[in-house]
Amino acid sequence: MIGVYFITDPDAPQPVADQALAAARGGARLIQLRDKHASDQDMAAQARALMPALEKLGAKLVINDRVEVACVVKAHGLHVGQGDGDPREIRRRIGPDMLLGLSVDCKAQLCRIPRATVSYLGVGPVRATATKPDHAPPLGFERLERVVAAAGYPCVAIGGLGQGDAAAVRSAGAVGICFVSAISRSSDPEAATRVLCAEWSA
Ligand SMILES: Cc1ncc(COP(=O)(O)OP(=O)(O)O)c(N)n1
Numbered sequence: 001m002i003g004v005y006f007i008t009d010p011d012a013p014q015p016v017a018d019q020a021l022a023a024a025r026g027g028a029r030l031i032q033l034r035d036k037h038a039s040d041q042d043m044a045a046q047a048r049a050l051m052p053a054l055e056k057l058g059a060k061l062v063i064n065d066r067v068e069v070a071c072v073v074k075a076h077g078l079h080v081g082q083g084d085g086d087p088r089e090i091r092r093r094i095g096p097d098m099l100l101g102l103s104v105d106c107k108a109q110l111c112r113i114p115r116a117t118v119s120y121l122g123v124g125p126v127r128a129t130a131t132k133p134d135h136a137p138p139l140g141f142e143r144l145e146r147v148v149a150a151a152g153y154p155c156v157a158i159g160g161l162g163q164g165d166a167a168a169v170r171s172a173g174a175v176g177i178c179f180v181s182a183i184s185r186s187s188d189p190e191a192a193t194r195v196l197c198a199e200w201s202a
Pocket residue numbers: 005007032034064065079080081082083084101102103104121122123132156158178
């Protein structure tokens with residue numbers, strides 16, 4: 001079970017490091033560092049600074065998109081999308097032990113996943129979201145359930161999710177729920193994460 005999975009938001013009022021630590025203190029077990037504009041060097045520095053503190057809090061750090069950064073900092077995980085490269089080649093580069101997440105936005109993408117490459121799937125968006133303006137058409141909870149049922153991999157749901165959604169995501173069969181703005185745009189990200197974790201565990 002993955003549980004609550006937080007993805008950092010460089011456009012939110014609080015600095016990314018504060019967001020990440022607050023989410024981990026609040027109970028998020030996976031924290032993804034996502035910044036489309038940071039240099040690899042800055043992202044690696046941020047990751048190196050965060051990893052020991054996150055580990056102490058029982059959370060793992062996942063890098064978004066940047067295979068080299070994930071390798072250089074020995075991150076716990078890497079998350080890539082359909083357009084971010086061949087998962088088989090990415091697995092070869094990161095080695096057998098790093099978590100590898102892959103985004104999926106429809107059932108048709110499932111049969112193209114190379115065997116024994118991926119650790120989990122990020123399935124979404126469940127709803128439209130301003131956080132990712134280039135997102136695929138929203139799935140809704142019914143199609144989320146159908147994708148999860150057909151997946152054959154642990155799935156986390158993502159996109160437009162917030163308080164009150166955990167029960168529906170769990171009953172769709174997902175092993176985790178991902179949030180950006182529900183945590184990053186909260187006035188108290190740690191408290192918001194606690195509420196989301198309590199809902200997930202209820
Ligand atoms: C857990 C999780 N699921 C999906 C995504 C989206 O990844 P991607 O499609 O590569 O889009 P970007 O995040 O790179 O804009 C994700 N990051 N995490």
